[in-house]
Amino acid sequence: MNGRRLHAAGAALAGAFTLCGCVSQGTYDKLEADKNQEISALQKQRGGLQEQVQGLQSQKSSLEQQQADLSRQIAALEQQKTQLLAASQQNQSQYDQLVRNLTEEVKKGELQVRQYKDMLTVDVAEQLFFDSGRADLKDTGKAVLKKVGEALKGYEDKVIRVVGHTDNIPITKGLQKRFASNWELSVARATTVVRFLQDVGVPPERMIASGRAEYQPISDNDTPEGRQKNRRTEITLVDRNAVTEATAPRP
Numbered sequence: 001m002n003g004r005r006l007h008a009a010g011a012a013l014a015g016a017f018t019l020c021g022c023v024s025q026g027t028y029d030k031l032e033a034d035k036n037q038e039i040s041a042l043q044k045q046r047g048g049l050q051e052q053v054q055g056l057q058s059q060k061s062s063l064e065q066q067q068a069d070l071s072r073q074i075a076a077l078e079q080q081k082t083q084l085l086a087a088s089q090q091n092q093s094q095y096d097q098l099v100r101n102l103t104e105e106v107k108k109g110e111l112q113v114r115q116y117k118d119m120l121t122v123d124v125a126e127q128l129f130f131d132s133g134r135a136d137l138k139d140t141g142k143a144v145l146k147k148v149g150e151a152l153k154g155y156e157d158k159v160i161r162v163v164g165h166t167d168n169i170p171i172t173k174g175l176q177k178r179f180a181s182n183w184e185l186s187v188a189r190a191t192t193v194v195r196f197l198q199d200v201g202v203p204p205e206r207m208i209a210s211g212r213a214e215y216q217p218i219s220d221n222d223t224p225e226g227r228q229k230n231r232r233t234e235i236t237l238v239d240r241n242a243v244t245e246a247t248a249p250r251p
Contacts, residue, residue: 098122098237101151105144118239120158122148126166126189126231133175135188137196145193148235149200158237160197161208164189165234167227168214186211193233206240 098113098120105111112123129141137145152160164186171179179185190209198204219226 098151102147105147110144120237122235124233124235125228126233129193129233130189133172133179133185135185135192137192142196145196146200149197149202152197152235152237153202155237157240159206159208159240160202161210161236161238162190162193163234163236164211165216165230165232166214167230168221169227182213183211186213189233193235
């Protein structure tokens with residue numbers, strides 16, 4: 001297009017000479033200036049078009065890069081979805097297996113098995129394991145705890161977290177020399193359970209013992225029934241990687 005217009009400009013100059021034979025210097029200079037100005041405008045227009053072409057090429061490259069990034073993100077999300085589905089199926093399978101292993105005890109109401117996300121928890125009522133205000137394991141609880149330990153041995157990818165809980169009734173004066181408060185009592189009970197599980201073959205490096213005293217109730221402490229529910233021992237299977245990340249030292 002630019003070439004045609006430049007050719008037309010040259011033809012106009014040539015035509016002027018042809019028609020007039022000769023022109024004055026002033027007329028020639030004016031014609032030349034006009035055509036030079038037109039040529040300059042066309043060259044500027046051509047430069048602008050080249051910039052637009054380069055800009056479009058740059059946008060195309062950017063869009064292609066974005067498309068590639070999105071494809072990688074989609075692939076990563078699909079992989080995560082597959083992993084989550086597999087983990088969910090594994091957790092459900094582990095839950096079902098644990099319930100099957102402890103069916104008798106669950107039916108008798110001696111314990112309860114709960115599942116939350118990737119954690120499995122066995123709740124045991126205090127009266128099955130311990131006398132009031134004490135942390136010595138009762139004979140009636142040893143058989144049940146041994147069976148729990150046998151059921152937990154196979155979960156090598158899990159950490160076993162044992163947490164003792166109490167109601168909000170203060171320790172009696174007669175027992176305060178041994179347990180100053182419910183904090184000490186809840187921790188002592190969790191430690192007793194961990195030591196027993198170790199004795200029946202659960203690897204000690206897979207276990208954590210802790211106590212929450214009365215500060216994580218699951219029922220109202222204003223009634224005897226509520227306080228009884230709050231006095232419990234929780235034995236929870238936690239993903240080993242989650243525990244490692246939570247306890248790793250910060251840089």
